[in-house]
Every structure is written in structure tokens, then in C-alpha cells.
Amino acid sequence: MTAAIKASTTDSWARVLRLLREGDKFLVAGHNNPDGDALGSTVALGWLLEALGKTYWLYNESPVPDRFSWLRFSQPLQQAHPDWEPRWYILLDCGDSKRVGKDLAARLPLERTVNIDHHVSNRDFGAVNLVEPDRSSVGEMIGYLAQELGFPLKGPLGEAVYLALVTDTGSFSYENTVPKVLELAATIIRQGLNLARFNALLQNQWRMNRLKLMGDVLSRARLFDDGRIGVISIPKAFREERQATVEDCDDMVDYIRRVKGVRIAVSLREDGPRKIKFSLRSTGDTDVEEIASSVGGGGHKNAAGGELHHSLEDAESLLVRMTREYLALADKNPSAAS
Structure with missing residues (x-):
């Protein structure tokens, strides 16, 4: 072989x-x-x-x-x-x-x-x-x-x-x-x-609906934990207003990851009542698969995700808390969170 x-x-x-x-x-x-x-x-x-x-x-x-x-x-x-x-x-x-x-x-x-x-x-x-x-x-x-x-x-x-x-x-x-x-x-x-x-x-496959949705979503991006956690949320109402598809939401998480200082990027997409699709991205030794798997998701060290049965607000709060806890552990003991 x-x-x-x-x-x-x-x-x-x-x-x-x-x-x-x-x-x-x-x-x-x-x-x-x-x-x-x-x-x-x-x-x-x-x-x-x-x-x-x-x-x-x-x-x-x-x-x-x-x-x-x-x-x-x-x-x-x-x-x-x-x-x-x-x-x-x-x-x-x-x-x-x-x-x-x-x-x-x-x-x-x-x-x-x-x-x-x-x-x-x-x-x-x-x-x-x-x-x-x-x-x-x-x-x-x-x-x-x-x-x-x-x-x-x-x-x-x-x-x-x-x-x-x-x-x-x-x-x-x-x-x-x-x-x-x-x-x-x-x-x-x-x-x-x-x-x-x-x-x-x-690369040249975007619809105008996607571009407009991106503007709506990225304008509401937020940072937590001194800028180390970046979060975007995509309410279902945003997609419906822009006549955008679920596919139009793909890869938006990568834009928040590009913000200077962000170690973990979080994207949440509301697909229905208490049905939230989430994506996590990171670089280096930051292992987001560990975070995703703890709530039933999975993936890879620097790219993971899953589904949560919460409201959009509660899902965001949960993931922000979990990523904060992960980074706090990493600060105290890098080998335990890498």
C-alpha cells in the first residue's frame, strides 16, 4: 500500500x-x-x-x-x-x-x-x-x-x-x-x-438573499469574555423576511471567527420552536468538539456543532456559559482543555 x-x-x-x-x-x-x-x-x-x-x-x-x-x-x-x-x-x-x-x-x-x-x-x-x-x-x-x-x-x-x-x-x-x-x-x-x-x-454561488441576511445577522454580532467569544444568532424570522434558506446560513460562523481576539466562534440558527442548530469554530488547541459533545453534538477539534431544544435566547446563554467555562479551565490548566 x-x-x-x-x-x-x-x-x-x-x-x-x-x-x-x-x-x-x-x-x-x-x-x-x-x-x-x-x-x-x-x-x-x-x-x-x-x-x-x-x-x-x-x-x-x-x-x-x-x-x-x-x-x-x-x-x-x-x-x-x-x-x-x-x-x-x-x-x-x-x-x-x-x-x-x-x-x-x-x-x-x-x-x-x-x-x-x-x-x-x-x-x-x-x-x-x-x-x-x-x-x-x-x-x-x-x-x-x-x-x-x-x-x-x-x-x-x-x-x-x-x-x-x-x-x-x-x-x-x-x-x-x-x-x-x-x-x-x-x-x-x-x-x-x-x-x-x-x-x-x-465560490460564486451566493444569492442576493444570502447577502442581505448576512448583513442583518453580522450587524448583531456580539463579543463576550473580553472578546474571546464571538456569537451570531439567526432567528427564523430573519430568514423568512429575506426569503432566505437554511443553506444561505451556512458558514456565517466563519466571519465571526475572523474577528481579532476571538478564540471560539458560536453560530445559532433557529429552525423552529425550541429547535436550534449550533456551530462552533476555533483555531489552534481550542477543542470545540469537547464542548459540542457535552450537549449531544460532535465534530472535530476546530469545527463542531449540534442541535439544542431550547429557545434561541436560552441556547445562546447556555453556549456562552459553556465556552466561558471551557476557556476559564484552559487558562488555569492548558493541558486539560487542549
């Missing part, structure tokens, strides 16, 4: 590779409300299965987000189940099996489930588990699978892997941007990715 595959997980890689070569009738699913990694890895694996001549089904509980509508799929992404019984279910970028949504999670045969993920909270729920929390993205892992199977990372396959890399590394700015990630990205570019075209497709 290539140098990119660690000796400690060689057996897991070998099991997945053997399954892809010898198995058939796959259902591939990423987590619902897919981000660039969940969707990119799904698309990339679809192209791999297509090249291998397999029968497969690409599933997601949620439709393709508008901002990724330019992605080239090997077959349409479905919100329904196939009329044939899959032999294997491959779950991508799911910290736990519930992330695929209630419908698929309820019928998921774990004894025939392949779990490919990079969340530190993943508890190896599948019959086959390829879980590496130090990977930048699941798309990175699919890229290595493609290389092991002898397929170049070009065309829509390379494009999908690159999407996963660039989105889950914050355009190669997060701590998970290690040399191997940049080397894989460079390989994709060398094999034909038009970087200017790709960036235009990825």
Missing part, C-alpha cells in the same frame, strides 16, 4: 479495498444536510464504483445543496431507497449511524455496514470500520482508495475529492492541512483539475 496509508490501519484499508473489488450492490450514503466532504466523498465513491462496474445507489436524505449543483454525478443522488436490496451499505462522514437520517438509520443492517469516517467521536458502528480522525476529510480517504485501486484522480472523480479537501480544510487554512493533504491536492491539479474554473464554481 502507498505511504499515505498508516500501518496501524492497514487491515481496515485492505478490508474496504477487497470489498470494493469483490462485492456488489452497494448503497452509498453521507450525512444529511451534506457539506462539501459528505457530498464530495459520495460523488467520488460513486465514480469509483462506476469504474469498477458495480451496481450501486447514491443516497442522501437531503437534496443536493444549490451551491454544489455543478458537481458531476455518476448517477443521480436519490432521496428514495432502491427497489433492490443492497448487499452493503457504505456510510461516509457519519460520526454515528443516525447522521444519515431517521429513515435509513431505522432500516440500516449494521452487520452489512461499512463505516468510513474521520470524526473523533466515531465508535466503529459498522461491520467494517475505516475511521481515521487525523484525516482532513473522508474525501481524502476516498482519494487514497482510488489510488490503491489504480484510478487516476482526474475528471469528476478528482474534482469531487478536491471539493472534500478544500471545504473540510477551510481552503487549506485549518490545522488539518498537513503535507499529505497538499500533496494529494497537487496530484489532482497535475492530473487536470482546472483550478480557476473550480474556484469560480465553488
